[in-house]
Amino acid sequence: xxxxxxxxxxxxxxxxxxxxxxxxxxxxxxxxxxxxxxxxxxxxxxxxxxxxxxxxxxxxxxxxxxxxxxxxxxxxxxxxxxxxxxxxxxxxxxxxxxxxxxxxxxxxxxxxxxxxxxxxxxxxxxxxxxxxxxxxxxxxxxxxxxxxxxxxxxxxxxxxxxxxxxxxxxxxxxxxxxxxxxxxxxxxxxxxxxxxxxxxxxxxxxxxxxxxxxxxxxxxxxxxxxxxxxxxxxxxxxxxxxxxxxxxxxxxxxxxxxxxxxxxxxxxxxxxxxxxxxxxxxxxxxxxxxxxxxxxxxxxxxxxxxxxxxxxxxxxxxxxxxxxxxxxxxxxxxxxxxxxxxxxxxxxxxxxxxxxxxxxxxxxxxxxxxxxxxxxxxx
Ligand SMILES: [Zn+2]
Numbered sequence: 001x002x003x004x005x006x007x008x009x010x011x012x013x014x015x016x017x018x019x020x021x022x023x024x025x026x027x028x029x030x031x032x033x034x035x036x037x038x039x040x041x042x043x044x045x046x047x048x049x050x051x052x053x054x055x056x057x058x059x060x061x062x063x064x065x066x067x068x069x070x071x072x073x074x075x076x077x078x079x080x081x082x083x084x085x086x087x088x089x090x091x092x093x094x095x096x097x098x099x100x101x102x103x104x105x106x107x108x109x110x111x112x113x114x115x116x117x118x119x120x121x122x123x124x125x126x127x128x129x130x131x132x133x134x135x136x137x138x139x140x141x142x143x144x145x146x147x148x149x150x151x152x153x154x155x156x157x158x159x160x161x162x163x164x165x166x167x168x169x170x171x172x173x174x175x176x177x178x179x180x181x182x183x184x185x186x187x188x189x190x191x192x193x194x195x196x197x198x199x200x201x202x203x204x205x206x207x208x209x210x211x212x213x214x215x216x217x218x219x220x221x222x223x224x225x226x227x228x229x230x231x232x233x234x235x236x237x238x239x240x241x242x243x244x245x246x247x248x249x250x251x252x253x254x255x256x257x258x259x260x261x262x263x264x265x266x267x268x269x270x271x272x273x274x275x276x277x278x279x280x281x282x283x284x285x286x287x288x289x290x291x292x293x294x295x296x297x298x299x300x301x302x303x304x305x306x307x308x309x310x311x312x313x314x315x316x317x318x319x320x321x322x323x324x325x326x327x328x329x330x331x332x333x334x335x336x337x338x339x340x341x342x343x344x345x346x347x348x349x350x351x352x353x354x355x356x357x358x359x360x361x362x363x364x365x366x367x368x369x370x371x372x373x374x375x376x377x378x379x
Contacts, residue, residue: 006241010351014260017350022088022140029262032339033058039083043328046085052337056088058265062097066116070136078138089139093130096148127171135178144172146186151218158190166202173206184210191224193231200235210241217246229259254359269339273331276320282368287320305337
């Protein structure tokens with residue numbers, strides 16, 4: 001398809017480094033995509049995102065279709081024209097948010113009926129409608145409309161959602177028109193390995209250019225996720241990108257790269273930053289903790305991000321406790337920088353065939369204890 005390619009350029013064990021080319025630029029993989037729910041990463045300017053190395057943003061179809069509406073965005077040049085972000089965008093299908101945010105939903109094979117969490121207005125989202133909205137939004141990568149059951153669902157509902165996801169994936173494939181968008185399929189099946197395998201095989205019949213693994217950020221045990229990724233790794237086409245949706249902590253990213261994943265998104269670094277929780281190379285740090293009141297050190301002494309170069313823990317804690325808007329901005333810039341920096345080092349270590357060494361050492365340090373006691377404050 002015009003303007004798109006993906007190539008695995010290095011392997012180390014099952015970890016892969018690669019290059020994903022889109023009409024709006026290249027993405028070195030493994031890559032982390034900051035979440036820009038409403039067309040913006042909360043609290044951070046595009047300029048700062050570029051400076052800290054963000055290459056691709058995720059935007060949420062559900063939020064944008066309700067406000068300001070996909071017609072408005074289309075009339076202003078799609079997401080790129082509307083937001084001014086000229087790099088690649090990925091939009092989700094709207095499915096995940098419909099299932100987690102909207103009220104009064106009714107699901108059948110046609111689609112999902114729901115009421116907007118913004119104004120209560122009724123909507124019907126179908127596979128065809130999701131693809132139409134995503135075509136208007138104009139992201140480079142768009143996602144098939146899937147049913148994402150809750151993590152504690154019984155096997156019956158998960159099996160039903162997996163069946164429906166395959167049905168809907170075919171309808172998405174048929175509705176997809178834009179040659180300048182890549183449509184990825186989403187594998188469902190909870191932590192049931194046989195359902196995951198069935199889902200992957202049914203989607204692969206539709207020959208998507210990339211495959212996402214959905215339904216693994218919904219509270220399932222971590223071992224369950226690892227087993228699913230272990231099962232899918234040899235099944236999914238080796239030459240196509242794999243995207244693990246909604247996961248996770250830096251530890252989760254390292255463990256999933258080790259299982260052959262190329263793309264990630266997660267609200268953790270941005271949401272936690274707004275709540276005053278920083279990720280550091282030696283564990284987590286909560287700005288609410290009184291022991292940082294007069295701490296002159298930067299949030300993460302090993303970090304070279306714009307926040308850590310100019311800001312003390314004491315000042316950042318003060319801004320956070322005072323409800324200053326810049327607290328969210330400074331903390332988010334740091335957390336995203338850390339995620340993007342780790343992914344850069346992951347890519348480098350794969351190219352040097354030292355990924356396992358890097359992963360072990362980074363995991364050990366993330367769990368470290370410093371001289372003040374545990375660096376990791378409970379979330
Ligand atoms: Zn920093």
